[in-house]
Amino acid sequence: MVELETLKPFFAERQDVLNEILGRYPDYGRRSAVMPLLWEVQREERQVNEARIHEIAEILGIQPTEVKGVMSFYSTYHEHAIGKYHLQICSTLACSLAGSDEMYDFISEETGLVNGETDRQGLFSIQKVECLGSCTTAPVLQVNDTYYERVGKSRCQTLLEAFRRGEMPEPWRERYGDNEGAEKAKPLQNTIKTGGNA
């Protein structure tokens, strides 16, 4: 409660951002702004605490409980602050088949953290996440909002070193297939006719 009174309202000095977000939706759909408002707070504060929940509820004219219900439904809003580098390791099948379990073990060992933890300095948080939609370029490591695709062991090492230096490398987008540029992905000419188990 004390916090509620001393914390400055988040949107007090961001009226333009607030109005832009509210302006996206029709009058009868004001409540739609709940997710973008939560995003706005989280991007800035790396969490959405209870004071912000109350503030958003007030803005939208709904109950704080409803905001909390919505927020807690999704896996990417956080009630507690996450680290500066939020290492999200995709663990779903395609990535798992490409070694994401080993990547998790490696990152866990390197950072000394296990799934869901944040280090004391607030540098790293590590989290196993579900399918990030990068199955053809697995395994994928999402750091904050950036995708690093096809992260092999040495790349993973390089990435962690960069983060420790405070750098955020450019995203890696490595692909085969039409998603690499359709020109480069002509079918192979020699059709292989074998390969089935039967």
Next chain:
Amino acid sequence: MSDAVAEKPKAITSRHDPRFEVTLYKYIGVENSHTLEFYQSHGGYESAKKAITSMKPVDVVEEMKKSGIRGRGGAGFPTGLKWSFMPPVDGRQRYIVCNADESEPGSCKDRYVLEDDPHQLIEGMIIAGYAISATKGVLYIRGEYYLGYERLYKAIQDAKAAGLLGKNLFGTDFEYEIILHRGAGAYICGEESALMNSFEGFRANPRLKPPFPAQAGVYSLPTTVNNVTSLASAVHIIGKGADWFSGMGTDDSKGFHHVQVSGPAKRRGVYEVPMGISYREIIFDLAGGPTEEVKAFIPGGSSCPMFPFTDQYLDMPMEYASVAKAGSMLGTGGIMLIPQNKCMVDALYNVVRFYAHESCGKCTPCREGVSTWLPSMYKKMLAGLGEKGDLELLEDVSSNIRGRSFCPLADACIMPVQASIKHFRPEYEYIIEHGKSMYPRQSRWAD
């Protein structure tokens, strides 16, 4: 009646067919393809202009119907037919919703469109909006696709500035705007009614149907929900004509689809392929074949029951009817190869864990069965604690969940479980009997 009917050319069903040309994915991966300038200099917004200035909305719907395109989000409902379900115009606001909450494991075809060709999608939405007389579009993009979100945000701004969104499009009185809305990590939002709840600022539980979106969708207003590549396809169906589109594929399934090959394949990636193509051509010719021995493949994203990696299934044409007949679904086209020496029980635990994590918790079979009981049973087997009867229990509990839940999420989990037991029962029996996997875990992490 002796008029000679001009022989129809044989439909394209292979990428080896020289007539096939990559269309929707043509500029994916090309530098700067996401900019308005690039898009317009490559013929962008011509289809929308054509539709709005020279066609009536009903003609656009008819063209879509004629093309035979079916929804590319997984369920495969005919897109044109869906558009025609909209009630007559009655002065209420109407919405077209683009479902860009791509999250089915094995699928990533939409992401590249969102990131590399956002204007193509915007154009598709404009056409759809015009066809169903909706002046507002909602583009719901999953929260993790931040690059896509940024590029779409910019693309929408640019399109607005260029007069391609807003009032009086192409000199007509048609107006159209797009609300870009970012999700926050919930697979269930791919279900259209959950997506609408999420968009409206509620918890993303699926809604009761009926009413269907066309009657009461977003904000209880008439709404049509389409997948990203369904909408982007509209650009080309209108641009090149329905006949061009239906010139690809089979009687059952027309046009092209995007398959996404993952797992141990040489050239994992997204491929635009004509319907009717064989899985063998996709896996071997396009993706370069497996890098190791493979025992099964999932044809359309993790919820689609897997097929053994045998000639019977590899030579099957990729079309809705054949895949359904063989016991699975075409789904999103996310083809995943499962290596011979990957423990199937472990692989399925991964799948089950995904659905357990994504269950919304609304209905009992999904919350208690999928989200609680199934993962526990898998964990028990994988921990080497399996006992006689466990497999039968798993089967029975699965049968109690399947077809009993509120929305298809529980079935999406149960179907692959049941398929894995059907095709790979010995692996389950082995792990229960020996307390360890037939295939111990091995690292596939590249350096």
Next chain:
Amino acid sequence: MKVKVNDVELDLAPGTSAIDAVFAAGYDVPYFCSQEYMSPIGACRMCLAVVGAPRKERDGSWTMDEATGQPKIFYFPNPMATCTTAIMEGMVIDTLSDVTKKAQGGMMEMHLINHPLDCPTCDKGGACELQDRAYEYGSGHSRFIFDKRHNEKHHALSELITLDRERCIHCKRCVRYFEEVPGDEVLDFIERGGHTFIGTVEEGLPSNFSGNITDICPVGALLDTTSRFRGRNWEYDHTRSTSLDDASGSAITIDARTGRIERIKAALNTQVNKNWIDDGTRFGHEYAASSDRIKTPMLRKNGKLEPVTWEEATLFISEKLKKLSDNQLGIALRSDATLEEGVAAKSLAEYLKTGQIDHYPRYASSVISANPASFNDLATAGAIFVMADATEEVPMVDLRIKDALKGVTPPTLMAHGVPIADLRLKERMPRKTNILSVAAPYRVDLMKYAAHSMVYPTGTEVEVLKQIIDASTDAGKALKESLSAAEKAVIVLGAFVLNSAEASKLADDLAKATGAKVMKLGAMANSFGLESQDVLPAKADYSYPNMLSGSAKALIVSGLNPAQNAEVAQALLKLELLVVHDLFENETTALAHVVLPAKSGYEKEGTVVNLEGRYLNVNPAPVDGGQAVDFTGFVKELGDALNERLEGRSVRSARRLLKKSLELDLSELPLEGTIASAKAGKVAGLKTNTSGNALLVPSMVRSEYLNRNAHLFASTGGNALRLHPADAASHNLSAHDVISVSVGGFKRRLSVQPSESVPEGMMLLPALPDQPVGLVQLDLNSIKKEQVALEVA
């Protein structure tokens, strides 16, 4: 529409749900998420059944089954949740097949896998839907060998409701209830999937109707804290009765154990409260079990009250009465006295030849309307104008207005009662707030749900009503037009209007001019009944306030405590006889010659007439009240002392008298009560203050008993003095300060609650039976801080 359930063929209305078809046919399916009067959602999946229907060919004829020559039945591929399936012509529902059985059994098993095995210590045990259904539809053993989900077992959602998160089966009844019924979304699911739990971030579930979730919870997850661990369901005596807490006549079930009331639950009255009650009614029962109840008659001997027998007490009274002349005795009942008590008092007054008889509190004008609105009129109205703090005066009015906002008419009852799944109801239905206008002298709760609301200066009711009648302002004109235009319009009048004869007259004129029906909110549970039975003074000078200021030489008061007013206390000292019939010792018993033990509203047998004019039975719960009697009992004892067999000497005797005048047998009323026409009594003669710096306001929580209702006290913080924050600052008061202060001669103990919803310059405090709604002077110099709020560091 013809449907067939197993072997039973039925003809039901289109739109009926399949689950109601099953019950109408006399068959059964289990269910947890469906709930009468709420939207069906198909979440628990218990009511699965095999369902099929015939199909039509293109030409409109049925597709026939060649083998049978009957329309072919096409079955749905999976068992359907019958609660969310609407019946179709020719539908076939099979609740007995093996597929149905397996589906229901499988779902039962999944409900139980995470449900704790603490039935032996669970308050719901023996009255638990999950327990009963598991017994009927479950298997005797569990195949789930893993750890059950662990979660908080004693989570206080508020001071009044305790949540056991392990027991929750996620049926969503409670979450839906808050959104659909009172419209306060203060409870929601948090997290998702197997981690989902219900929770709130609002402190204390701010809703006036929160307790209903403890009734509808199908398991022991949501429990009434006042009765937690107090008894097992099979030990309770369940008494269906009518609440005496307000004028709604809401049906309640009183659960008592070994002579003590442990809890109040809502009972079903489809015409009045459906199955809901407000929190004041539900949680406000603890006073009745308070250990300081007066249990025996007491007589003042040598200045001290001493326990005596009824004979000794009534003998003393009869001797005193004999010395009185006509019209010297005053008799006053509190306005929640039963009709039978009122008749008994009247018969006693007649026998003793006194015209000084009254009930109190009451208003300057009648609470009986010429064109009365029923609750169902209210719930189906197309325009509603509320000039009251309806939520506090009669909370059920608030709730039934919210029915009207949803625009769904009350369901038609079926063979098995209220439909289990009314498919017209949906989650988050749009509310027609436009039909509701609310006017009050401060911001009242109902304004949150009204499109048009007006806070007018206290005491200007007459001006406000004139503006509407004369259509002299835009808002007034619009309101008058909407009341006239609506097919059914209802005007709700509360104390602020009824306290002024002139305002009441104007309101009646407005009703006549617009064709609206009028609902008048009586001050207490039986205001309507006591007025209609003319339990009123023979002339204006004999009204209760006059009795207190000298018109009576002897006084018998039941349930009233006039000596709270210091000035009145001085006057009472002069009485030759003061008899107090009450539950607890108080300022007036301290002056009384004789004190008699009274029954609480839960222990009486009798009848009340609610604000619709509906006669409803009050039934006695088996409570240990010592030698307590109601007023009929007192008349009987006094008659014995007087050697007279007085009329009204028992409930039965009073009912004989009433049967003559009402042509209604009150011992044979249906559960839903009977509406009978009534004439307004001669109520003139009450004067009300027209000036003051404080306003006594109605309260759903009975302020006179709040100190003895421990849980309600904790939840409300005690009787509050509400004032604008600016005023609080200028009077040097801060939130939660506890002060004592003299208000209109009454010493009141109040907790300070600054609130923006109070107009500046006005202070609000709850009315008491002896200090009813109206303006009053609060002596600012008399404020004493008894307890200073702790500063939060």
